[in-house]
Amino acid sequence: MAPKIERPLSPFMTYRWTLTMAMSIVHRITGVALYFGTLLLVWWLLATASGPQAYATFQGFIGSWFGRLVLFGYTFALLHHLTGGLRHLVWDLGYGFDPNEREWLTRAALVASVSLTIVVWIIAAAGVLR
Amino acid sequence: MSSSKQSIRTPLARVRGLGSARAGTGDFWQQRLTAIAMVLLIVPAIVIVMMIGRNHAGAQQTLGSTPVAIVLILFTLTSVWHMKIGMQVVIEDYVHDERLKLILIIGNNFFCAAVALAAIYALLKLSFGV
Numbered sequence A: 001m002a003p004k005i006e007r008p009l010s011p012f013m014t015y016r017w018t019l020t021m022a023m024s025i026v027h028r029i030t031g032v033a034l035y036f037g038t039l040l041l042v043w044w045l046l047a048t049a050s051g052p053q054a055y056a057t058f059q060g061f062i063g064s065w066f067g068r069l070v071l072f073g074y075t076f077a078l079l080h081h082l083t084g085g086l087r088h089l090v091w092d093l094g095y096g097f098d099p100n101e102r103e104w105l106t107r108a109a110l111v112a113s114v115s116l117t118i119v120v121w122i123i124a125a126a127g128v129l130r
Numbered sequence B: 001m002s003s004s005k006q007s008i009r010t011p012l013a014r015v016r017g018l019g020s021a022r023a024g025t026g027d028f029w030q031q032r033l034t035a036i037a038m039v040l041l042i043v044p045a046i047v048i049v050m051m052i053g054r055n056h057a058g059a060q061q062t063l064g065s066t067p068v069a070i071v072l073i074l075f076t077l078t079s080v081w082h083m084k085i086g087m088q089v090v091i092e093d094y095v096h097d098e099r100l101k102l103i104l105i106i107g108n109n110f111f112c113a114a115v116a117l118a119a120i121y122a123l124l125k126l127s128f129g130v
Helices: A019-050 A052-063 A065-092 A099-126 B011-015 B026-051 B056-064 B066-094 B098-128
Strands: none
Touching (some): A019 A065, A019 B066, A052 A065, A052 B056, A099 B026, B056 B066, B056 B098
16 A cells, blocks of 8 residues: 555645634625515504504514514624625725734624624613613 | 537637626625615614604604604615615525526515615605605
8 A cells, every 4th residue: 555645635625614704604694684674674664654553563563572582683683794794895995814804804893793782782772862 | 508519619718808798897886885875874773763662653753854764765775775786696696597596586676676665655654744
C-alpha cells in the first residue's frame, strides 16, 4: 500500500457551518416571515378603518398569548432583518470583508437585533408612548 | 438549452453582444434604495405602532393624522417593493420548474399589489374620514 500523501482537500471536505452562513439564511427566513407578516399589518389598518367592532376583533387576537407571540416574533424578524440588512449595506460599500471584521459585523448585527427587540418590548410594555 | 447540443458555439459566444438578459441591475439597485429608505422610516414607524392603544377612537385619530399617514404610506410603498423583489429572488433560487416558477412570480406580484393597495386604502380612508 502506497504511503498516505497530504493533498489539498476539496471544498466540500472542509465544509463547516459558520456564523455568517447561519445569519445569511436567517436573513432570508426573516424576510419571508415579514412578507407574510404584512397581512397582520393590513388587518390592523383595515380593522381600524372599518370600525370599533373590527378593531375589537383584531385586539382580541393580538392581545391573546398567541397574538403576543406572533407580534414578538414579528418584532424580532423585523429588527434582525434590519441589522442584517445594514451589515449588507456595509458590505455593498466594500468594507468589512476581512475575517475579523466579517465576524465582528455579524456578531454586532445579532447582538443589536436581540437588544433592540428587548428595548422595543420594554418601551411598549411601559406604555410611555401611548 | 437543447440547441447547445447541436452547436459548437460556446454559450458565451451566443449571448455576447445581446446586452443584459432582462432588466440588468435594476432590481439590485431598487432593493438597496428601498432598504435605505426603510432604515430612515423604521424608527418613526415603530414609534407610531407603539403609540396606538387598545382604544379604537384613539387609533383612528392617530392613524388619520397627516404626518403618521404619510410615514406609513411611504413605509408601505418601500416595504412592499422591497419584499416583492426579495420574494422573487427566493422563488428564482429554489423553484426550478419553469411553469411553477412563473405561477409563483405572478402570484407574488398580485399578493404585493393587494397588500399595498389594502394598506394605503385603509390609511387614506382614515385620513379623509369617510
